[in-house]
Amino acid sequence: AQSVAQPEDQVKVAEGNPLTVKCTYSVSGNPYLFWYVQYPNRGLQFLLKYITGDNLVKGSYGFEAEFNKSQTSFHLKKPSALVSDSALYFCAVLGSGAGSYQLTFGKGTKLSVIP
Amino acid sequence: DAEITQSPRHKITETGRQVTLACHQTWNHNNMFWYRQDLGHGLRLIHYSYGVQDTNKGEVSDGYSVSRSNTEDLPLTLESAASSQTSVYFCASSGGSFTGELFFGEGSRLTVL
Numbered sequence: 001a002q003s004v005a006q007p008e009d010q011v012k013v014a015e016g017n018p019l020t021v022k023c024t025y026s027v028s029g030n031p032y033l034f035w036y037v038q039y040p041n042r043g044l045q046f047l048l049k050y051i052t053g054d055n056l057v058k059g060s061y062g063f064e065a066e067f068n069k070s071q072t073s074f075h076l077k078k079p080s081a082l083v084s085d086s087a088l089y090f091c092a093v094l095g096s097g098a099g100s101y102q103l104t105f106g107k108g109t110k111l112s113v114i115p
Numbered sequence: 116d117a118e119i120t121q122s123p124r125h126k127i128t129e130t131g132r133q134v135t136l137a138c139h140q141t142w143n144h145n146n147m148f149w150y151r152q153d154l155g156h157g158l159r160l161i162h163y164s165y166g167v168q169d170t171n172k173g174e175v176s177d178g179y180s181v182s183r184s185n186t187e188d189l190p191l192t193l194e195s196a197a198s199s200q201t202s203v204y205f206c207a208s209s210g211g212s213f214t215g216e217l218f219f220g221e222g223s224r225l226t227v228l
Contacts, residue, residue, distance in 0.1 A: 034215050043205055043219030044158075051214075090157060094215040101213050102173070105150075107157035 002027040002095025006106040013081045014114050021076040021109045023091030032094035033074040034103070035065055039087045047089075050074060061085070081113045118142075121206050121220035129228055134193040136223045138206030146209045147189040148217065149173075149181065151202040158205065164189055165213070196227045 003026045013019045025031055032051055036044040048059025055067045065076050076089060091106040119140040128134050138147065145166045150158040160173030162181040170181050178200060180192045193200055203224050207217040 032215055036217075041222075043207075043221050044217070045219070046216050049215060092215070101215075102160060102163070103148075103215050103217065104160075105158040107155060 002093045002102075002104050004033075004091045004093050004104060004106040006089075006091055006109045008109050009107075010110045010112065012112045012114060015083055016080055019076075019078050019081045019085070019111065019113070021089050021091075021111060023074045023076065023106060024072050025074060025091070025093045026072065027093050027095050029096075031067075031072075031074075033065075033067065034092040034094070035059065035063070035074075035076050036090045036092060036105075037087050038090065038108075044090060047076075083113045083115050086111055086113045119206060119208055119218055119220045121204075121223045123223060124221065125224045127226045127228065128196050130196060130198060132196050134196050134225065136191045136193075136204055136206075136225070138189045138191065138220060139187055140206075140208045140218070141187065142208060142210060142218065143186055144208035144210040144218075145186065146213045147183070148207045149179070149189065149191045150205045150207065151175065151200075152205060152222070153202050161191065161204075162189075193225075196225075198227050201225060201227045 005024045034049045035047040038044045050057045050067045058064045088108045090108045092103050122137045148163040149161040152158050159175045164170050164183040203222050205222050206220040
């Protein structure tokens with residue numbers, strides 16, 4: 001079965017500094033990887049995905065993610081953090097089971113950007 | 116604009132009562148999903164559907180049921196609510212062949228006393 005791990009429950013970064021939110025994955029076959037963001041009292045929103053191709057994937061709101069096959073990682077990054085980036089971030093992997101495809105989420109990382 | 120709506124947004128009920136959470140989407144998406152979100156667990160899949168009359172169990176389906184009688188709606192029913200089902204529930208949908216990109220509703224917060 002597929003799984004993702006987000007080793008940090010919380011990440012704090014100063015406004016203007018680069019940010020990284022970590023994710024590692026486990027899946028049989030080629031990985032389809034995703035990042036979602038959840039603002040307070042809202043549903044999740046899709047940020048970006050890796051299917052194949054370039055290891056650096058660009059997404060919404062200036063976010064990007066780096067796929068590293070040897071380290072089985074898919075870290076979310078942004079060159080310069082904004083206070084408005086403060087939210088809960090979820091990594092997810094698409095895997096197959098019982099003849100269907102399912103999206104499995106990590107436990108989430110709370111990002112706090114300090115003014 | 117097309118959207119996905121959940122109702123009620125907040126509900127308090129008692130142990131043993133039947134509860135139904137509604138999910139309605141106007142994108143004409145074939146694929147619909149129910150997740151629950153709990154601290155320390157992230158999101159866990161309860162049930163999902165790839166089309167009318169199709170329903171499938173997810174990771175944490177015990178105590179829950181769904182039915183899909185049309186494209187737009189996937190109601191989630193708790194047959195006999197338990198305190199362990201206190202959670203925030205999210206409905207999501209996607210179109211075409213499922214590729215992992217989901218559109219989420221705003222969530223329904225359920226408290227079982």
